[in-house]
Amino acid sequence: xxxxxxxxxxxxxxxxxxxxxxxxxxxxxxxxxxxxxxxxxxxxxxxxxxxxxxxxxxxxxxxxxxxxxxxxxxxxxxxxxxxxxxxxxxxxxxxxxxxxxxxxxxxxxxxxxxxxxxxxxxxxxxxxxxxxxxxxxxxxxxxxxxxxxxxxxxxxxxxxxxxxxxxxxxxxxxxxxxxxxxxxxxxxxxxxxxxxxxxxxxxxxxxxxxxxxxxxxxxxxxxxxxxxxxxxxxxxxxxxxx
Numbered sequence: 001x002x003x004x005x006x007x008x009x010x011x012x013x014x015x016x017x018x019x020x021x022x023x024x025x026x027x028x029x030x031x032x033x034x035x036x037x038x039x040x041x042x043x044x045x046x047x048x049x050x051x052x053x054x055x056x057x058x059x060x061x062x063x064x065x066x067x068x069x070x071x072x073x074x075x076x077x078x079x080x081x082x083x084x085x086x087x088x089x090x091x092x093x094x095x096x097x098x099x100x101x102x103x104x105x106x107x108x109x110x111x112x113x114x115x116x117x118x119x120x121x122x123x124x125x126x127x128x129x130x131x132x133x134x135x136x137x138x139x140x141x142x143x144x145x146x147x148x149x150x151x152x153x154x155x156x157x158x159x160x161x162x163x164x165x166x167x168x169x170x171x172x173x174x175x176x177x178x179x180x181x182x183x184x185x186x187x188x189x190x191x192x193x194x195x196x197x198x199x200x201x202x203x204x205x206x207x208x209x210x211x212x213x214x215x216x217x218x219x220x221x222x223x224x225x226x227x228x229x230x231x232x233x234x235x236x237x238x239x240x241x242x
Contacts, residue, residue, distance in 0.1 A: 018058045019051060022073055026050035028204075029078050035206035046081045053080025099140045099230060101126060102133075107234035116190050117231070134223055140230070141222040178236075185235040193228035196221060 030046035057076035061069050105125040109117035123133035186194060192214070199205045199213065207225070211218045 015055065015058055019054060022054055022070070023051070025070065025074060026054055026077050029074065030081065032204055032206060033078075033081060035208065041085070045084065049080045049084035050077040053077040056080070095139050098136045099226075102136060102140075103230045103233040103237075106231050107237050110234065119227075137223040137226040137230075138219060141226040181236060182232070185232050188235070189228055189231060193224055193231065196224045197228050200225060 026047055030043050030050055033046060034041065034043045053076045054073055057069070057073040060076075061072050063069070065072075102122060105122050106117045109121055109125060119133060120130055123130045126133065128136075186197065189197070195214070196210055199210045200207070205213070207221045208218045211221045214221065
């Protein structure tokens, strides 16, 4: 049975049955995200927000758009969890400010040298010791949800969430142009950063599991992940407007 046919069958079951059928997807995404968050964040809060996202997905899914319900629902569920976290943002403003400063330094260094900016170069440009630079990366990873599924206003991510309604042609063209720019930016990342993003977002491994694969500590993977996202932010400077 095709994905569309399976979803059509669930329509007859009603929303309660759809929620029950896909509750496991919500829990899997919640536990994937919780590994990056401080102890004050409860997984039950993520699951509650994710179930609301699943409900919205069930109400707005359009099989004619081509994506399976599972794929569409996964994006909406993750987006709902991220939105909930932003409403209760625990990160001090200084963390966001320092992350923007890192992205700006990377942007300027890579434009100047035409190659990947090194850790030591970014730290020198910021006028701080290398250890402090790594601490900034760690703080950014611990206090902010970096996502490849969402673009915010003040703290942009990397690709927009799927809209409930079909965008106008100009918006659609802009979204497609952005996706192409994002793919190019990811492909141009240093190999280890690209691998960490692939293992985290595509394979859905948590940071500890990625550390075991690469033979480094979980905290080092956290730093690499943050640096990869900030490097992408720097390379997508014209889109984010930072």
